Amino acid sequence: MASLKQSLKTHFGFDSFRSKLQEDVVKAVIKGDRDVFVCMPTGAGKSLCYQLPAVMSKGIALVISPLIALIQDQVDHLRELNIPACSINSKLPAGERHVIFADLQSESPKLKLLYITPEMVASPSFQPCLTGLCSRKLLSLLAVDEAHCVSQWGHDFRPDYLKLGNLRKRLRGVPCVALTATAPQKVQKDIADSLQLRSVLSYTTPVFRSNLFYDVIFRELLEDPYAHLHAFVKETLSLSSGAKGQGCGIVYCRTRENCETVAHQLTRLGVLSKPYHAGLPAGDRTEVQSDWMQGKVLVIVATISFGMGVDKANVRFVAHWNLAKSLASYYQESGRAGRDGLPSSCRTYYSPKDKEQMNFLIRKEVARKQKKRGSQKEMDKAGITDFEAMVSFCVQESCRHATISKFFGNAVPSCSRACDFCRAPTAVRAQLEKAASLSTH
């Protein structure tokens, strides 16, 4: 399909697609006979999946995005590329709005992409315009970005996204593409239901990463947990001290105190480690982060506030000293290891006490939400279910990679000894039995 590559070059200046997946999505969206669901990680180039089809099709693509700031970035970028794009939002000056509406009502509008927030789509002032576009069959595509916002199971639920169901009903004949970076299976189902996706084609980056080794250690069974963690750090870091230089690692803890203690203990045992948490002055945090980025500090011991937007290639391990709050969070946090594709380790130190504490905190939070809203909705319990999935990951007798893949709706991958269970099932069983016998004594 030479013309597709050509358009990619002419309009966006790219010589090739980022990935086969990106190319396949673009083709499917252009074909337009089926709705499309896209799940690719942040930075994979999801926007192009609807922008290129929008440019190549007749008519206008309607793009839903949750935040005006996100929309503005995209519109600015498209305009730099000379692609006619604009957004209608509450902050738009009346004059500009008038110009846009005039174009939309004209015989053949110049606009290719119209960005809009879900609340604006539902607002009365936009309805005549939408009706006009529909009846004149001027809409080429409906793109819903950050589609996980539609799900109450997601981490970023936005009630306004539920209004998209109505929009969808009005745009029956218009193909729809829904995009997101994170979608556990139940979130995917919510997206398909709310947006009434029909005969969906699903394009998702497989979550399985064969270079990550997953294991779970029961902390209470250890004689000296800090020495155990230290040995793990030494081992994972020494694996990489070859030509590519020294690797580094992250230990996640739930509390500031734990960060301080673990960092102190690791340093005492001979691996320079620094704590990172919200209790530190901003200046100190920046310094710790940059020391770690530069490899001056090998191990950063942090609360989950650390890591957003951090993209470091040679993270050789991510250890969770305390349990992550959900399996989705755990996948994201542990996934900061091994971005360079080299073997890396993801370890959770599990403890039943820790689990009880976390359960208590989550239930308190659920009760708080229910009190605030005066409701007993199932969605309030999402936090509990999410955490239960994390706990069963720790106490299961089966492949850890398989559990993660199934959670995200992927087929079971071939782990080939990339987790503790597949490497040594008897050891995993022995650990569970020992823990069980301890708890009954």
Ligand code: ADP
């Ligand atoms: P996502 O929405 O998946 O997080 P974006 O759509 O914001 O990702 O794209 C991330 C970056 O990748 C952008 O800077 C974009 O210009 C770039 N990009 C997208 N497609 C390609 C491509 N085919 N070749 C090179 N760069 C690309």
Ligand code: MG
């Ligand atoms: Mg995006």
Ligand code: ZN
């Ligand atoms: Zn396995």
